[in-house]
Amino acid sequence: MKKNGLVVFAGNSNLDLAKEVCKTLDIALGNALVTTFSDGENRVQIQENVRGRDAFIIQSLSNPVNNNLMELLLLIDALKRASAYRITAVIPYYGYSRQDRKDQPRVPITAKLVADLLTTAGANRILTMELHAGQIQGFFNIPVDHLYAAPVFLKYFNAQDNNNLVVVSPDAGGVERARALAKRLGVNLAIIDKRRDAPNQSEVMHIIGDVNGKNVLLLDDMIDTAGTVSQAAKAIKKEGGLSIAGCCTHGVFSGPAIERLNNAPFDEIVVTNTIQLKQGTSCSKIKVLSIAPLFGEAIARIHKEESVNSLFV
DSSP, rough: OTTTTEEEEESSOOHHHHHHHHHHHTOOOOOOEEEEESSOOOEEEEEEETTTTTEEEEOOOSSSHHHHHHHHHHHHHHHHTTTEEEEEESSSSSSSTOOOOOTTOOOOOOOHHHHHHHHHHTEEEEEOOOOOGGGGGGGGOOOOOEEESSHHHHHHTTTOOTTTEEEEEEGGGGHHHHHHHHHTTOOOEEEEEEEEEETTTTEEEEEEEETTTOOEEEEEEESSSSSHHHHHHHHHHHHTTTTTEEEEEEOOOOOOOOHHHHHHOSEEEETTTSOOOOOTTOTTTEEEEOOOOHHHHHHHHHHHHHGGGGOOO
């Protein structure tokens, strides 16, 4: 990408991550006003020249998701009207990703609606990480670069003793993700068989695979209310699991999540900083790994028109 160079802006959802990404790129964060009017309406103004520039906006669609989504849409629109050459929405955590199909009568497919909103606002490209369902990429009619947190987790867990480790998926939907990590770590795989009776509620049925006398790595794409992983950890402990590490890309941690994690038999909870932890989050078990270098490298490659896929080969 030639033109007039790279510029990175951010909304208010995860400013620490945005600044860290800019540090890896050795550039300053773009100057933008992102605030609200007195009545609560979002207010955005790009406060530097972006004409002809390759613009990236870093914004996770985390809590408060609707406000953060609106900030992102307004930033895209402002850049489009300021004649940016290309606008890439960098969405470390893609909110509404769990509403990706009609699983009940008369419900919206909100993940598709958000994709349409981003495209209509003027985004030319999407860069995101660990979508809840990979097929959400197909909801967009613009290019989507889909990053995975596996390289970050591999670096962390390869530095530890993996001789007695088993990777466990907390449900059938996460088996592919858990199998891929287990293969790259060179360890075995187990699966939790569960039945969900209502949203944010689950019941562990039994464990497929051997966890007795093993150190367990319980892997998921996100931890929301922590009901699933907490019950899974208790079931693993009951079956003779030794140490239990929870691991997820997106630490949503809503509702009773922190209380549940504190009461569950986890030795540590490893998450990335796709979502900025709330101030006062009181769980000493949580360890945060940074995905800023990964996003920084992806942004640099997109800007230079190089392969992003080669990051994971």
